[in-house]
Amino acid sequence: MKSENKILKVFLCLLIVLSTRVNAKEIINIKPTNGDVTTLVRNAIENTKDKDIKLVFEKGTYQFLPDYAKEQFSFVTNHGNGLKKIIFLFQDLNSVEIEGNGSEFIFHGHTAPFQFLNCNHISVKNITIDWDVPFSFQGDVTATNSEEKWIEIKPYTKGYSWKLQRGRIYFPNIDNFHFASLGSTLTFDKDTKQVAYGALDFSLRPSKVEKRPNGILRIYDEHIRKYPEVGVVIHSKGPHEENRYAPAFQTKNSSNAVFDNVTIHHALGMGFLFERTDGIQILNSGIYIKEGSDRAISTIADATHFANCKGGVLIENCRFEGMLDDGTNVHGTYVEVNKIINKNTVRVLLKHFEQTGFEFAGKGDEVWFIKTPNPDRGEVAVVSNVKYVNEYYSDITFSKEVPSDLKTGDILENKTWNPVFTMRGCTIRDHRARNIIIKTPLKIIIEDNDLSSMMSSIMLRGESYFWYESGSVEDVVIRNNRFKHVAYGGASEHAVLKVSPRLGKTFNQSALYDRNIVFENNTIETFDNRIIWADRLDGLIVKGNTIKQTTTEKPQFPNAPLFELINCNNVEITKNRYEGNVTNYFKVDKTSAKTLKVKRNKGFKYKK
Structure with a gap:
């Protein structure tokens, strides 16, 4: 009897992938099994005979290793191009559906989990993505010495992969891969996992690393710009040129993409990346650190990123936390x-x-x-x-x-590939950089969100050099949002809303660039001064907002104004309420002053 049960068990394991056809759509049913599922999934996708397929995963935990992944050279914007090991590759299909039924997908090493290339309809639902070992090195800062140029840390070991050899830290030390140096580094509050107050981005390239008693490492680096506070968590992700392998989801030259109830706890680049995609929805989804984890970060880069997309882009009821770049970046390309x-x-x-x-x-x-x-x-x-x-x-x-x-x-x-963008009902916080950075000439609506940022919360910045991300905005509504604890990083001055084009030297640096922004009925609670900082903007209405200065932190820039306008036109600031101690309300140049209207506000005044 035991022998028969064993044979039956083996037989059932061999049938974890079942394929059926319903209404001209091939449905592939996949059951959990021990070990690597990469080959089973790859074969199921490659052997399909339909242009319409659906993968249905029975609820469970699935492991994916790169050993037998599909290998294909990939251009991945804002990441590193190259030969990628792709687990789920969907290419030239009419429709793709993935139903996870609450399953957890655990990836290992250098893998690109999902690529959708030239697919007309995409639906991904009810899955959680994570890595068994993150591409991170982190530890608690225990001591610093600016004269001797070192910091001491107690590195995390359980769930992490690194080694000290010949005075050098090798990480992530997975499948014979390690970064050339610790590289891009940032500090975090140990309790809240928020980026540490006043933190700076810096690059760690130690001249040597010494092993000290009690598991402590002393890291010598004479180029540290600002020494971290003792007690914070320090996190490194490798050199900038090497540390973006692939997003969790890359969607390219496709249309009608819907991601619903998808959670990403880690990725070796961005969470969601879309290139030349027409029509996108990210609903009820999240990018954040898994509950109970001691990790400081979720994704290595942006939560969401949209490059030359069109149609409607909707992000609704989502939670983005812990990523090492923007909550969302929407742009074209110059x-x-x-x-x-x-x-x-x-x-x-x-x-x-x-x-x-x-x-x-x-x-x-x-x-x-x-x-x-x-x-x-x-x-x-x-x-x-x-x-x-x-x-x-x-x-x-x-x-x-x-x-x-x-x-x-x-x-x-x-001109063709620009989207209408809507974000509502989202929470974005506890991460590096901006909550939202956006550039599209079509309608932008940002409403009913909870936002907290290391840098500016919302930034509108077309750039004709360095990043070459186009372009100027022409129709923006930012309303009914709750901004709390904004611009707490230490690199430079930021604001709740910053409009600041960055154009090459050959361009007229005073010419109007962005247009037609409404900032209304928002609630702002933050410790520093800057609320609106606008440069070369034609048409701004700031109306009905409540601004309260908090005492959660000491202001980093106490002499900064609430409102600063440079080379602006047609700005109206009306019916707003301010509670706080700032007396430097306005900094307005002569050009902006000509058409500025300030009226019926409480708690601050404008003096010409």
């Missing part, structure tokens, strides 16, 4: 005119090292020409052909002649 080949064709260059290989434009796209020194979007032309030269250069041919005054060094922006 490319630089490298060469004018003929009257209809230009060669363009992708400028940032993490944008190489990005598809800036395709046939039928409309493109704006932006000619220095004027940053305004100029003439529009339709793309008739794109010739890929290499990962840096492409030749774009238009259906009509390019402007006669177009020159090398000017930039192009894709």
